[in-house]
Amino acid sequence: MKDKTKRKLVPWLFLTPFLVLFIIFMAYPTIYSIVISFTNFRAGKFNFVGWANFKFVFNDATFLKAVGNTFILMLIQVPIQTFLCVVLANFLNIARLKLKGMFRMLSFTPVLIDAVSYSIVFSLFFSNDPASLANTALGLFGVQPVEWVNMVWPARILLVIAVTWRWTGYNSIIILGGLQNISHDLYEAAELDGAGPVKQFFAITIPSIKPVILFSVVLSVTGTLQLFTEPNLITSGGPVNSTLTIVQYLYNTGFKAFSYGVASAGAYVLAIMIAILTFIQMRVTKEKD
């Protein structure tokens, strides 16, 4: 009997280190954050204010603008990146491709550089200076120099380019993993049925890699909704808040203005948006099956 109780404790022995950390640094702050979102912090004390912080957030033009900006970036960036990833993954999967390993390796080197360094590099490549790399390249096509970070759309496009540069290779490797799991028999059977490469691509390849594409899209949607480093360092949220993202707003309210309640309320709004979007994406792909 005693031995039996002892055996029951064994899994908890393995779980304890993780669980202790999880409770202290994840479960507790997640719940604590709900409490904070219903309070305001004045002179070292939390006072209950009901839904005031949520009301404030939903009426704050800056927050609404940040939500709009973040969604604009997401709606442009994620489809472009996903398209590029599917193409790139299929090319990387070509059986007769030479130097396959090298191409795979090089295509995801962008995730090696830290977010701050790459943001600074991109802000230099796309600086307003007529001699910047981007403006020189445009000049080759007779395009006038662009003041990238002084204009709304160039600033947004610049962020889309930067994020796409960083994550396309990484997500292609994810999709490549799905491609490699497709059985060759499927293609052979299709070939016997007289299906050409294009038909094979849409009838076999795309349906087979739908789950990995979904995974990559969920990752990218969640990632763009949480954009911080790039807009903070490349565009500083400008011009006139037109690239200010949700997380920048949360950082500014929480750690520059120290409105803890508002920042927590905003963070929960973000969490709910992410949950809803993830749920929708999963439903959409499931229904089609």
Added chain:
Amino acid sequence: MNKSKKTAAGVYMVIPYILLVIVAIVSVFPLLWVFFAATHTNTQIYQTGMAFALGGNIVENYKNLMEFSNIWRNLANSIFIAVVYTVLVCLIDSMAGFAFAKFTFKGRDTLFFVLTCSMFIPQQVTLVPLFIQLSGMGLINTLPAVILPSLTNIFGVFLMRQNLMAYPSDLLESARIDGAGDLRVFFTIVLPTMKPVLASLAILSFVQMWGNYLWPLIALNDRDNFTVPLVLALMRAPGQVVDNGAIMLGASMALLPVVVFFLFFQKNFIQGILSGAVKG
């Protein structure tokens, strides 16, 4: 007929090669550029042509960088945080993954469900409470403040669980019958067979922590405690006289260890990304 088919296929292959070469160049160019820029003056960096030649300003850049912050100390902070985090994540997550993979116990499925759900909660939700909590513990502005909250790496638990489920239970039983304690069985018999997946988890964790920006920015406020990315970002903050040569030298100091690390372990790196996607 056969020959013409071959040439046609050869022509089709040109498109992938062209695209792949472009992708490779575009991917690598900014990284190489960082190293070149580290040798140039601030003015030269704004001139596009310099990217293909080494400049002569590296000593001056180094002097300016050191004047701003003791970059070696910052590099040491970065290394300490990333290495301690990586080792602890591998240890803690493989233990938890083992419990989920090889034991049936009361509440296991509920617990697993709770962990799955919390994976969807964005980190931003916990920023304010963590800041208050860690201030209360007196840990704000110390390196553990960066490490501790990140240790709740649920992805790692899932990854280890997936891989440990494949470990034959018979082997565990026979080791237990031989009288070895569970912890000893785990660390001396099970874990050594998990080296490939541990390497993947280690590399992903290391790179992730190495480039971490938002939380360290909140948790650290003293330049001596900064990681390299924090110093680089601060060098461009409003009100600073920006010296991009010095910044790029700092950036290359942060980049070089990761590139070397990557060249040695690139197989595990790719494997890590794949395992996260296909199984997770």
